[in-house]
Amino acid sequence: xxxxxxxxxxxxxxxxxxxxxxxxxxxxxxxxxxxxxxxxxxxxxxxxxxxxxxxxxxxxxxxxxxxxxxxxxxxxxxxxxxxxxxxxxxxxxxxxxxxxxxxxxxxxxxxxxxxxxxxxxxxxxxxxxxxxxxxxxxxxxxxxxxxxxxxxxxxxxxxxxxxxxxxxxxxxxxxxxxxxxxxxxxxxxxxxxxxxxxxxxxxxxxxxxxxxxxxxxxxxxxxxxxxxxxxxxxxxxxxxxxxxxxxxxxxxxxxxxxxxxxxxxxxxxxxxxxxxxxxxxxxxxxxxxxxxxxxxxxxxxxxxxxxxxxxxxxxxxxxx
Numbered sequence: 001x002x003x004x005x006x007x008x009x010x011x012x013x014x015x016x017x018x019x020x021x022x023x024x025x026x027x028x029x030x031x032x033x034x035x036x037x038x039x040x041x042x043x044x045x046x047x048x049x050x051x052x053x054x055x056x057x058x059x060x061x062x063x064x065x066x067x068x069x070x071x072x073x074x075x076x077x078x079x080x081x082x083x084x085x086x087x088x089x090x091x092x093x094x095x096x097x098x099x100x101x102x103x104x105x106x107x108x109x110x111x112x113x114x115x116x117x118x119x120x121x122x123x124x125x126x127x128x129x130x131x132x133x134x135x136x137x138x139x140x141x142x143x144x145x146x147x148x149x150x151x152x153x154x155x156x157x158x159x160x161x162x163x164x165x166x167x168x169x170x171x172x173x174x175x176x177x178x179x180x181x182x183x184x185x186x187x188x189x190x191x192x193x194x195x196x197x198x199x200x201x202x203x204x205x206x207x208x209x210x211x212x213x214x215x216x217x218x219x220x221x222x223x224x225x226x227x228x229x230x231x232x233x234x235x236x237x238x239x240x241x242x243x244x245x246x247x248x249x250x251x252x253x254x255x256x257x258x259x260x261x262x263x264x265x266x267x268x269x270x271x272x273x274x275x276x277x278x279x280x281x282x283x284x285x286x287x288x289x290x291x292x293x294x295x296x297x298x299x300x301x302x303x304x305x306x307x308x309x310x311x312x313x314x315x316x317x318x319x320x
Contacts, residue, residue: 001063002179003027003149007049009056021046021056021203027149027196029063032180034190036214037200038226043183044082046200047153050181051079062148073102078142082154084134086126092137093122099145107144116140116170132163139174150180156189168192187227191215199223216256217245217318224254224320231320232312236290237269240312246319259316260296262287267309276301 006024021042027033035043049056052072060067060075067075086095096109113119116136126134135155142150155171156164172193175182182193190197190211197214199207207219218224221231231252234241240253262271262285271287271294283301287294287310294310302308 002029002031003050003181004059004061005046005050006058006060007046007056008058009049009054011045011054019045019203021049023198023200023203023205024058025198025205025208027179027181029179030177031195032175032178032182032193034194034197035181035183035200036185036187036190036194036197036226038185041200042203043185043200044153045203047151047181047183051075051077051151076148078145078147078150080135080138080142080150080152080155082157084126084138086134086138086141088126090125091122092118092124092126092129095126095137096141096144098141103145105146107146109140109144112140112144113137116174130163131159132167135159135167136170139171143174148179150175150178152180152182154184154186156184156186164189187215199226201226218254218320220320221252221254224252229254229256230260230294232292232294236292237312239268240314240317242314244314244317244319248319250319252320253312253317254320255312255316255318257284257295258297259313260294261311261313262296262298262308263300263302264309264311267311269310270307271310273302273304273306273308276304 004026008022010018010020012018019042023046037043048054050060052075062076093109100106113122116139118133118136121133156167159167168189184190194211196210198205199214201222207214207223215227218227218229224231231254233252244253269289271289273285274288275286277284282297282299285296285298285301287308
């Protein structure tokens with residue numbers, strides 16, 4: 001068994017319009033579930049409702065035990081906030097030990113901080129710490145109470161790229177065999193940490209599947225676009241409609257930019273190169289045809305304005 005959440009509520013933030021969450025998901029014991037979606041899709045509200053910070057009309061259970069009527073500190077969850085939420089007037093040690101007010105059994109603080117690489121910071125105070133150090137302390141505080149489930153709300157969002165990459169690797173280690181729900185809009189983080197992904201849009205879950213399902217077989221053009229895949233209307237390229245996985249009624253085909261081939265003589269379409277952007281060790285090339293834009297990666301980029309052949313390998317296409 002594991003965590004089950006069915007959250008149904010309408011929220012009204014000060015000065016904002018009403019926003020409705022209607023989402024249901026489950027997490028198996030030891031599984032890391034990532035809630036992936038754009039800003040404003042309701043990811044944080046959903047996580048906070050599961051944690052008990054907001055009332056809602058649904059239910060939350062853990063191993064079949066109903067938690068919906070319990071306050072947050074009695075649900076057995078560890079919560080890591082995006083903005084760390086450390087107490088600035090308390091030392092690192094006191095922050096991590098804070099959970100002993102509500103929990104009888106705690107992990108050894110010195111051992112835990114050492115495992116997370118901040119064992120030398122016990123007497124420091126949050127205002128003197130870097131962003132990465134604060135996040136490690138926040139993670140230690142959540143883990144110290146030996147939670148049944150870890151809930152993490154975009155904990156890497158405010159960090160610089162090198163720190164984010166390092167902490168992402170450390171998080172992957174820390175969450176091994178831990179039941180966790182991780183909210184993010186970053187697809188690289190989602191791929192690195194998830195056993196399974198749910199994609200959220202406008203307060204609802206629009207796809208639930210493995211990492212491969214979501215990224216290679218998106219359920220809709222919206223999922224394809226958000227996860228970095230190309231979504232091509234079949235009306236613009238009817239020759240792609242052959243024997244392809246996915247619903248026959250779907251009006252688009254999705255393909256990862258890594259699979260698109262440009263410069264081939266025997267191509268599916270001719271296109272004009274609109275943009276070439278260097279990305280790490282390769283180049284992202286954007287081409288257009290029939291008012292459709294498609295991204296591809298190549299080590300040998302053409303020049304902007306060139307006309308190139310574009311090929312879509314059938315095995316990499318998926319109807320959506």
